[in-house]
Amino acid sequence: MLFRELKTQYELDEFDTSDEHVVKILLYAALLSPLVSRDLLDLVTEQADDELVFPTERWAATFRSHAQLILHELGEYLGYSPPPLLERLIEDAQKIHKQRPILQETLATATQPRCEA
Template sequence: MLFRELKTQYSLDEFTTSKKHVVEILLYAALLSLLVSRDLLDLVTEQADDELVFPPERWAATFRSHAQLILHELGEHLGYSPPPLLERLIDDAQKIHQQRPILQERLATATQPKTRA
C-alpha cells in the first residue's frame, strides 16, 4: 500500500532517469511529503468527529491540492517572511542567466536573414 501511494500520488513511476542522485532526491522528497501528510492526517483525525473516515488515497490527493497553502501557513507560524512579491519578481528577472539570451531573443535572431560580409 505504501509503495502504491508513492507511485500514484507522487508519480515516481513516470520519471525516466538513471542518474542515482536524481532518483534519491525524488525518493526523499516523496517520503518527506508522505511523512508530513500522514502526520497532518493524524492531527485532522484527532480533531474530526469520530464517525468521519479519511481514505488514504483521498487524503493524499487532498493534501497535495492544499500543499501550497499548508506551506504558507507553516511559514507564517514559524515567522518566515518572504520578500515582497514585486521585489522578488524584479530581482529574479534581472538575474536569470544574463549571459544567455531568452528564447524570444534567440528565435528573433534565428529567423532574421543572414547578411553576407
C-alpha cells in the same frame, strides 16, 4: 500502499532526468510528503468526529492539493517571512544563467534549417 501513493500522487515513475542530484531531491521530497501528510492526518482524525473516515488515497490527494496553503500557514506559524513577491519576481527575472538559454533562443535555434556541407 506507500509505493502506490508515491507513484500516483507524486508520479515517481514519470521523472525524466539523469542528474543524480535532481533525482535525490525529488525522491526526498516525495518520501517526506507522505510522512508529513500522515502526521497531519493523525491531527485531523483527532479533531474530527469519530464517525468520519479518511481514506488514505483520498487524504493524499487532499493534502497534495492544499500543500501550498499548508506551507504558507506553517511559514507564518514559524515566523518565516519570504521576500515581497514583486521584488522577488523582478530580481529573478534579471538573472540570466549563461549556460541555460531562454526558451525563445532554444526554439529559434531548433527551428533553423541545417546546412549540409
